[in-house]
Amino acid sequence: MILTLVVITALGFDFTNGFHDTANAMATSIATGALRPKVAVLLSAVLNLVGAFLSIEVALTVTNAVVNIQNSDGTPKPELLADGGTALLVIVLAGVIGGILWNLLTWLLGLPSSSSHALFGGIIGATVAGLGWSGVKWTGDGSKLDGVLGKVVLPALISPVVAGVVAAVGTWIIYKITIGVAARFTDNGFRWGQIGSASLVSLAHGTNDAQKTMGVITLALIASGEWTNTSDIPIWVRVSCALAIALGTYLGGWRIIRTLGKGLVEIAPPQGFAAESAAATVILTSSHLGFALSTTQVATGSILGSGVGRPGAQVRWAVAGRMVAAWMITLPAAALAGAFMWLVADLIGGVAGAVVVFALLLVAAGFMYQISRRTPIDHNNVNDEWQPAPAPASLSKEHA
Template sequence: MSVIVVAVVLTALLFDFTNGFHDTANAMATSIATGALRPRAAVLLAGALNLIGAFLSVQVAKTISSGLVNEAKITPVVIFGGLIGAILWNLLTWLFSLPSSSSHALFGGLIGATWVFAGPGAVNFSTVVSKVLLPLVLSPIVAGAVALTATYLLYKFTAHREQRGVTKFFRVAQVLSASALALAHGTNDAQKTMGVITLTLITVGLLPVTAGPPLWVIASCGLVIAAGTALGGWRIIQTLGRRISNIQSPQGFVAETSSTAVILTSTHLGFPLSTTQVATGSIFGAGIGRRVGTVQWGTAAKMALAWLFTLPAAAVLGALAARVAATGTTGTAFVAAVAATVALGIFGLSRRRPVTAENVNELPAPARVPAVAEQAA
């Protein structure tokens, strides 16, 4: 391998790490919020199951390595630029506690870098539309609709039962549903970095065009995303668990189960969807299904803006990074230095209001709905 290929592989694994701690909330935010799992135990469990999930499928990885862009028209430097754009967007949204999509940050970074280096003809727009944009729009709607319907029926069914027993039952059930969601997350998100590394190896002729990820790529990506997940993205866990809705155990169970079903179906079909958007859609659906007043629509608007800007913003960052990196070794080193400086600056800003396992549930939850209204819902 050349130095640039090694640099791209390491940068891809760095993105994988940010993906892990950025998306820990997808699986564990509701279980932490309801008390079904202790914060540190939750993220360690999620990390272990992410690792297992990484070995269960490679369909999403193949979509990225041989479908998103024309590998014959790009170089490892282009992929490096795209990854830098994705990492910076991940860190920015993490700083502001916004559960944006790591997947769409990656796609945007790669598309922007490829476009500026090889022109729009090097981007397979049919694949982008069918396997990126359509799932982007449909997956949170489908997950939200399933969660809404299931939550409404569940609260109707349990309305006249002893609530302490209901809460106790669903707290136990949430351990299973959160574990299933963490496993599903590993089957989808870990593969995205596998696909990028495989794409890099294809561009330099180390793998044939139709190759899937080698075992060492699968193992390294699984280990790194697991490590990032186990670190705990507490800022976004706080947002999903406390700022969307006053989550109760039945809602958490429904949201996690709905997300798991959508993610596993998409993984089987090779759709690299946003697990963040699926999980968020399910949480909103569960909140609406219980009662519209329990959902914080101001938070929803902020998330929608983040979702809207993720692809184009990461594309711009990726394009700029690729343009500079393509000028040569000096340009690549300059991009790496700037990215490292920005990352350190973001980390420094985050320490002004740290969110940890100890205070992740201290944010005041949305105002509780009176018991009479809840039963009426």
């Protein structure tokens, strides 16, 4: 029963990861008109689906880098395998719930926070609550960048800055080169370029993020004795995770797409191309070098950089400040949620505890969804002029 809840919850996180991070690849293409909103999310969903099957390396080491619940070969710690692996399953369940709750809250607020950091934060919090502070790898063994500091904190600080600088320089060069060229020619050309660069970001996102959930489910299967191969992922896990993230992507996280596409800076096609190219370059280079980073932070940093690099562009620094604040508190906030869920499950105990925390997740998710319906944002009004409270879709249609 607990294993079933872990699998369902992990797929639920994968789904929220999909719609939460659609904006990373497609916000600028939608904002500039390079792609129609529904076409953009469909393209991103297909590429996320394809990307999820390209590799399993991330899935095999998803939690090893930050918590001490696995041995070096990927098998769970022996002390966590008693009673069918219940101790480990509850930690994973509580941690993933913590990640989902933070994803839903930031989606409701239209803030592009990191789904990866939310997942890591939730699992870290549940691990600390269940095993103590020693259950977390804070710095690794010193032989390489590892642990929370090396795998999460440092990339979070460095990657958006690097992406922003690359995008700013690229945008400045583009506008220097195209001086004197009629705007209609440059805009049309760069819109086509945006389709390619946005597609590359979507493919890279699917290759990386879907695997995090594959790793969580496989770890739960090993803990419960349902899977023994630590060098492979069950095919049904790959397929279900790929479909979950693709479905979430297709539904579109319109609130976050609006914030990234319209809230930071008014984006022209040359800026969008520079921002997406910078994001894709940083993500793929970091993946090749083995650095874990947040695609959300990279995408946001590149969009800010494109605003700085374009002469005369107005960057809304107040909106950017809210995003940075969300980045800073994602890990601790998700950790607190994960720790709380573990405490509730442990207090009640057994299957009943797992069922209660799963029910709490459903109640919280339903509550936030109902609140979101008060100011709905979808493909009809995602590109409306930026204002503190976006016009409801119905009003947008009346004025269309």
